[in-house]
Amino acid sequence: MDISVASFSFHGALSDGTLDVFGYLEACRYRYHLNAADIWNGLLGPDVEVQLDHARVKKVRQAMDERDLVCVNYHADGCHPWEEDAEARARHKELAYRHLKAAEILGAKTVRIDTGGQGREWTAEQFDFIADAFRAFAEYGGSAGFTIGPETHWGSTNFPDNMLKLHAAVNSPHYGILLHMGKDTWTSPNDYDRALAPIAIHTHIDQKTCYERIDDALSILIDSGYKGALGVEHHTGKNELSEVEAQIALVRRSLAHLRAGRGGAYGGNPLIDPENERAHN
Numbered sequence: 050m051d052i053s054v055a056s057f058s059f060h061g062a063l064s065d066g067t068l069d070v071f072g073y074l075e076a077c078r079y080r081y082h083l084n085a086a087d088i089w090n091g092l093l094g095p096d097v098e099v100q101l102d103h104a105r106v107k108k109v110r111q112a113m114d115e116r117d118l119v120c121v122n123y124h125a126d127g128c129h130p131w132e133e134d135a136e137a138r139a140r141h142k143e144l145a146y147r148h149l150k151a152a153e154i155l156g157a158k159t160v161r162i163d164t165g166g167q168g169r170e171w172t173a174e175q176f177d178f179i180a181d182a183f184r185a186f187a188e189y190g191g192s193a194g195f196t197i198g199p200e201t202h203w204g205s206t207n208f209p210d211n212m213l214k215l216h217a218a219v220n221s222p223h224y225g226i227l228l229h230m231g232k233d234t235w236t237s238p239n240d241y242d243r244a245l246a247p248i249a250i251h252t253h254i255d256q257k258t259c260y261e262r263i264d265d266a267l268s269i270l271i272d273s274g275y276k277g278a279l280g281v282e283h284h285t286g287k288n289e290l291s292e293v294e295a296q297i298a299l300v301r302r303s304l305a306h307l308r309a310g311r312g313g314a315y316g317g318n319p320l321i322d323p324e325n326e327r328a329h330n
Contacts, residue, residue: 050270051278052300053077053087053121055253058293061286063092070094071112076290078116081297085121086113087280088155090148097127101147106154113155121278122227122251123152124161124200130182131165131175141165142182149186153193159251159277160190160197161227167204170211180218187221196250200227207234209244216248225250229282230266231258239265246273253282259296263303271307 054077062068068076070092077083093100093109100106113120125148128141145162152160164171164179171179183198190197198216205211212226228249231238239262246269258266259281267279281296283289317323 050275050304051085051119051121052083052297053085053278053280054081054083054293054297055087055089055122055124055280055282056092057089057124058281058283059289060091062289064286070109074109074112074116074118078118080290081294083297084117084119085278086118087122087278088120088124088157090123090125090127090151093151097144097147101151103150103154106151110155120152120155120157122159122161122280123148123155123157123195124227125152126163129163129165129199130179131171138178145182145186146189149189149193149197152195157195159225159227160186160195161200161251162186162197163203164199164206164215165204166206169205169208171205176215176218180215183215183219183224184221187219187223191221191223196223196225198224198226198250200229200253201232201245202229202253207232209235209241212245213248227251227253227280229253229255231255231262238262239269242266242269243273246270246275249273249275249277251277252280254279254296254300255282255284256292256296259299263299264306267300267303267307 056073059068059073073092074086077086090100128145128148132138132141166175186197199206201207201212225248228245230242230252232241235241279300281293281300283292318326
């Protein structure tokens, strides 16, 4: 599986001016030795007109190509289909298709746009509107070469029953979800991941998952047949370059465990008399 770094992981560095999208791509390729980019629209520029300027997006694509990076996910905030106000819904629809065009230019394999709706469940009106919007997004994605869906990270999307219901309603091979792993909104984080891994097209693996249950999380993905990237995401806004590096190392270590098993107890150095060798942990 490819490992990627969700570029929201560097929102602190973005805010203080020490990293931009091109520095992010350089870090992915030459600091972390990855072959995947995982681009949040906020890293593309200070406002939506900068983010979606075709000439600028093409420069980002060129920078990815020069570093042999593939965009495994493009995640766009601020264009979710449902808003209570009809004029806002219309604005979001127009903006969403501009983001889909940017994703197409970037060669994204998957795209995340949220749904909207902040309650435990969507109303019937909200659900029908959201499902219709994602059917249209998925049709666009099928022509442009990507799959699309919402992330399990705010409002109604935090709950597996909602996401499974929406997946069935959209009913498209070009639709899936971005699984933000290990939520506590279900019977357990493991059960949460088991419920949603079969419909996941991309993942976000946060710091808590990396440090507390990464072996379980990756085992669940592999057992489900998941074929997408493992998207490391960090949220503290502090020491981001080093914190991300640590999370990547934990994911790589867990993958090695799954492939070859964990190491056993220390067996001693065959070149040293065991009676004179200090104990090792």
